[in-house]
Amino acid sequence: MKVRALYEALFALEDVRQVLRETTPDHTLTEQQRTVVLKALERVREALTVLEEWKSGDAPPIQSAPGIVARSAEEEYVSVQPIQRGGVLPPEARKTLTAYCDGYSVCDYCLPPFRLDRIRRPNLMEFHRELAEFLGMDEARLFPGARRCFQAVMSSLVKPGDTVLVDSLSHYTVYLAAEQAGARVVEVPNTGYPEYRIDPEAYGEKADEVERETGKPPVLAVLSHVDYKVGNLHDAKRVSETLKDREIPLLLNCAYTAGVMPVNGRELGADFLAASGHKSFASPAPSGILAVREEWADRVFRESRFREGKEVELLGCTLMGGVAVAMMASLPHVKERVERWPEEVEKARWLVSELERIGRSKQLGVKPKQHTLICMEFPDFHEVSKKHKRRGYFLYEELRRRGVFGLQPGLTLHVKLNTYGLNWRQVRHVAGAFKDVAEKYRIPVS
Amino acid sequence: MKVRALYEALFALEDVRQVLRETTPDHTLTEQQRTVVLKALERVREALTVLEEWKSGDAPPIQSAPGIVARSAEEEYVSVQPIQRGGVLPPEARKTLTAYCDGYSVCDYCLPPFRLDRIRRPNLMEFHRELAEFLGMDEARLFPGARRCFQAVMSSLVKPGDTVLVDSLSHYTVYLAAEQAGARVVEVPNTGYPEYRIDPEAYGEKADEVERETGKPPVLAVLSHVDYKVGNLHDAKRVSETLKDREIPLLLNCAYTAGVMPVNGRELGADFLAASGHKSFASPAPSGILAVREEWADRVFRESRFREGKEVELLGCTLMGGVAVAMMASLPHVKERVERWPEEVEKARWLVSELERIGRSKQLGVKPKQHTLICMEFPDFHEVSKKHKRRGYFLYEELRRRGVFGLQPGLTLHVKLNTYGLNWRQVRHVAGAFKDVAEKYRIPVS
Numbered sequence: 058m059k060v061r062a063l064y065e066a067l068f069a070l071e072d073v074r075q076v077l078r079e080t081t082p083d084h085t086l087t088e089q090q091r092t093v094v095l096k097a098l099e100r101v102r103e104a105l106t107v108l109e110e111w112k113s114g115d116a117p118p119i120q121s122a123p124g125i126v127a128r129s130a131e132e133e134y135v136s137v138q139p140i141q142r143g144g145v146l147p148p149e150a151r152k153t154l155t156a157y158c159d160g161y162s163v164c165d166y167c168l169p170p171f172r173l174d175r176i177r178r179p180n181l182m183e184f185h186r187e188l189a190e191f192l193g194m195d196e197a198r199l200f201p202g203a204r205r206c207f208q209a210v211m212s213s214l215v216k217p218g219d220t221v222l223v224d225s226l227s228h229y230t231v232y233l234a235a236e237q238a239g240a241r242v243v244e245v246p247n248t249g250y251p252e253y254r255i256d257p258e259a260y261g262e263k264a265d266e267v268e269r270e271t272g273k274p275p276v277l278a279v280l281s282h283v284d285y286k287v288g289n290l291h292d293a294k295r296v297s298e299t300l301k302d303r304e305i306p307l308l309l310n311c312a313y314t315a316g317v318m319p320v321n322g323r324e325l326g327a328d329f330l331a332a333s334g335h336k337s338f339a340s341p342a343p344s345g346i347l348a349v350r351e352e353w354a355d356r357v358f359r360e361s362r363f364r365e366g367k368e369v370e371l372l373g374c375t376l377m378g379g380v381a382v383a384m385m386a387s388l389p390h391v392k393e394r395v396e397r398w399p400e401e402v403e404k405a406r407w408l409v410s411e412l413e414r415i416g417r418s419k420q421l422g423v424k425p426k427q428h429t430l431i432c433m434e435f436p437d438f439h440e441v442s443k444k445h446k447r448r449g450y451f452l453y454e455e456l457r458r459r460g461v462f463g464l465q466p467g468l469t470l471h472v473k474l475n476t477y478g479l480n481w482r483q484v485r486h487v488a489g490a491f492k493d494v495a496e497k498y499r500i501p502v503s
Numbered sequence: 504m505k506v507r508a509l510y511e512a513l514f515a516l517e518d519v520r521q522v523l524r525e526t527t528p529d530h531t532l533t534e535q536q537r538t539v540v541l542k543a544l545e546r547v548r549e550a551l552t553v554l555e556e557w558k559s560g561d562a563p564p565i566q567s568a569p570g571i572v573a574r575s576a577e578e579e580y581v582s583v584q585p586i587q588r589g590g591v592l593p594p595e596a597r598k599t600l601t602a603y604c605d606g607y608s609v610c611d612y613c614l615p616p617f618r619l620d621r622i623r624r625p626n627l628m629e630f631h632r633e634l635a636e637f638l639g640m641d642e643a644r645l646f647p648g649a650r651r652c653f654q655a656v657m658s659s660l661v662k663p664g665d666t667v668l669v670d671s672l673s674h675y676t677v678y679l680a681a682e683q684a685g686a687r688v689v690e691v692p693n694t695g696y697p698e699y700r701i702d703p704e705a706y707g708e709k710a711d712e713v714e715r716e717t718g719k720p721p722v723l724a725v726l727s728h729v730d731y732k733v734g735n736l737h738d739a740k741r742v743s744e745t746l747k748d749r750e751i752p753l754l755l756n757c758a759y760t761a762g763v764m765p766v767n768g769r770e771l772g773a774d775f776l777a778a779s780g781h782k783s784f785a786s787p788a789p790s791g792i793l794a795v796r797e798e799w800a801d802r803v804f805r806e807s808r809f810r811e812g813k814e815v816e817l818l819g820c821t822l823m824g825g826v827a828v829a830m831m832a833s834l835p836h837v838k839e840r841v842e843r844w845p846e847e848v849e850k851a852r853w854l855v856s857e858l859e860r861i862g863r864s865k866q867l868g869v870k871p872k873q874h875t876l877i878c879m880e881f882p883d884f885h886e887v888s889k890k891h892k893r894r895g896y897f898l899y900e901e902l903r904r905r906g907v908f909g910l911q912p913g914l915t916l917h918v919k920l921n922t923y924g925l926n927w928r929q930v931r932h933v934a935g936a937f938k939d940v941a942e943k944y945r946i947p948v949s
Contacts, residue, residue, distance in 0.1 A: 067601055071598050082579060122598060138607070144824075151604050158829075160781030201651070202647075204818040335824055342827075362682060376647075
């Protein structure tokens with residue numbers, strides 16, 4: 058009911074805003090417009106009453122547009138969605154997105170050389186500089202997602218037939234970017250179930266193997282700083298040292314790390330660092346950051362032969378509107394939150410310890426957790442699912458009824474979740490919900 | 504003052520929303536949270552009073568985040584910014600963007616095969632189908648901008664050294680996409696100042712010339728349906744007929760047309776149709792649509808060798824969050840507005856006729872206008888600028904003082920503006936402002 062009232066008020070104010078947009082600058086209203094404004098403001102007042110009394114109770118969902126139910130996962134539930142936690146917007150980014158919603162909203166003061174990273178109002182130029190510094194790299198550009206960063210690096214470095222080394226826990230978009238560039242992809246193995254470790258030395262061994270077999274070393278290596286599968290933190294520094302000996306540049310995929318935990322590309326030895334705005338930088342999608350070391354900037358950010366000042370791999374500008382400036386609004390929040398990383402890991406470890414009390418369950422990946430992305434194995438929930446009339450969906454549904462959202466519907470054996478940014482009250486609520494479901498199905502909880 | 508109050512109210516509600524996000528699902532408040540909520544609601548009430556009285560007067564600008572002034576170009580001015588008019592969001596898209604602000608917001612119900620165009624809640628699957636139909640094509644995908652659509656087509660069709668034919672009024676991103684693909688770019692000439700016409704037959708002639716010189720015809724031709732320079736509507740149908748004879752596929756760049764005026768790719772003979780969300784589809788940036796004919800779908804939307812179901816040129820999913828669903832929210836508005844295209848052209852022509860009354864001014868490009876993007880030549884304003892202490896900036900500043908926003912600051916001789924989506928009262932206001940400035944500087948107005 059409160060969530061509905063909140064959206065009612067926000068949406069009614071957008072109706073008022075629309076009238077402001079349809080008047081001339083003195084905002085003189087026609088009779089019809091006056092009626093629209095007064096009715097909308099009345100709707101806001103009604104909603105405020107609900108919010109002031111902090112009324113509880115169910116209310117039908119509200120639509121933001123015909124056929125589109127307003128999303129309320131973050132407002133109504135505790136969401137542990139594995140890929141979403143780091144991309145939840147802080148209030149300042151939400152406000153900025155609202156204010157810069159329209160298409161080309163950051164282009165009002167775009168002056169020669171007409172580049173996103175040179176706009177000073179809002180100060181995207183300074184933001185780009187700050188981003189490079191924050192990530193411990195020399196130059197940074199915005200891209201529509203980390204995947205588009207992989208694409209830019211591969212397109213700049215890889216010729217068809219060249220080999221790219223990737224860790225065997227790489228995100229599928231790394232493979233796709235390599236495929237688009239015509240690369241041959243060679244995987245660096247991991248230790249498999251249950252730990253999924255990657256041995257940094259294996260990068261060197263695989264590189265040597267490639268050189269022996271093809272006569273040419275790999276032109277690029279990619280490492281998932283934290284992988285999507287079990288959330289292990291891989292040893293980027295040791296991988297980069299192995300590669301440095303062989304003069305193979307390293308693209309560090311920080312989609313799960315940069316923006317949630319301290320990451321310094323220079324210290325880790327990354328030549329290229331790709332970050333995701335919507336995954337870990339408290340930003341709307343699609344957004345990403347490609348940060349590079351000085352010695353590669355001219356190659357990856359090379360300018361067009363056709364248009365002076367325009368960078369080929371960026372296709373000129375990359376994020377023209379609200380997404381870019383919302384990222385900028387999030388940066389102070391991001392800078393502050395990475396300092397609180399130890400407590401975030403502590404909450405994740407605490408939840409793991411609570412979930413491991415359920416029957417024979419155990420955490421997959423390296424222990425103890427060094428990241429908030431968790432992969433749990435729940436043999437007992439899986440047993441239940443075999444006989445349950447909702448099959449694997451029962452777990453998702455039971456948790457949802459208890460206010461916990463974000464599990465992949467249907468999965469019970471291997472379940473991923475993420476505690477990033479939840480407060481202790483919320484994390485305790487999640488633990489309680491899981492244990493409650495376990496008890497309902499008579500799974501022992503120690 | 505009203506605009507400030509509106510943002511005050513919207514931003515205060517976002518502070519309430521933040522509290523909802525930090526509580527457990529029963530929304531029990533701590534004492535501190537209760538104080539935050541009540542203070543925020545009080546701010547909303549104060550803002551409502553200003554809005555109810557529709558108070559006028561200046562107020563200091565409001566920040567959406569530290570250092571970021573909330574944008575109010577659309578609320579405080581009549582904006583004629585040449586590239587922005589078609590990308591202004593309708594209320595339903597703004598509301599949807601607010602509701603789906605967070606990073607991966609459309610991925611809550613992403614089920615196998617884990618693809619954006621298969622998500623049914625919100626119904627992005629149906630949206631993709633509708634888009635293809637609306638554009639008169641067979642298959643459609645979302646991309647982060649029209650430029651990323653050019654990139655996907657070129658990357659799929661062009662091998663290094665191949666020739667791509669482009670019209671000589673093409674957007675720079677067409678050149679960049681060709682350059683990234685390693686293409687040789689050959690331009691189809693235009694008639695130059697003042698009309699900038701493109702002869703459809705010239706496509707055939709250039710293609711034959713390329714074949715004679717290189718032994719191979721161009722692998723692709725690109726045409727700006729409407730060009731960015733003077734806003735001419737080029738004859739896509741005749742260009743496609745010329746190309747069909749030679750079996751050269753046509754990529755029609757509809758960044759300025761699809762979404763503002765009726766466009767049917769099949770009738771125009773386009774093999775590929777690229778549209779821009781932030782330029783013409785009432786959508787946030789970065790957003791675009793690539794629509795293709797059936798016979799090309801397997802090639803441009805080919806699936807990965809590495810990951811079943813994932814499309815290489817899309818790098819999997821393209822627009823993961825609020826941008827995608829805001830586009831979807833805008834589609835009914837877009838469908839309806841393209842039907843009103845004749846009146847939009849009428850307003851543009853009327854404004855041209857009024858502006859041509861100023862001194863020796865004249866409209867560039869083909870006359871009468873067939874699009875709302877206008878390029879004016881103002882020799883008299885240019886004369887004034889030579890002696891004015893603000894030089895070329897005087898025109899921008901004088902108009903801004905009169906509530907008209909969006910000219911490129913510094914330009915006076917060739918000035919671009921766009922009337923799309925403005926109502927008659929607003930268009931009349933623009934004409935009045937220009938004439939008022941002319942009179943101030945003693946330029947004759949007939």
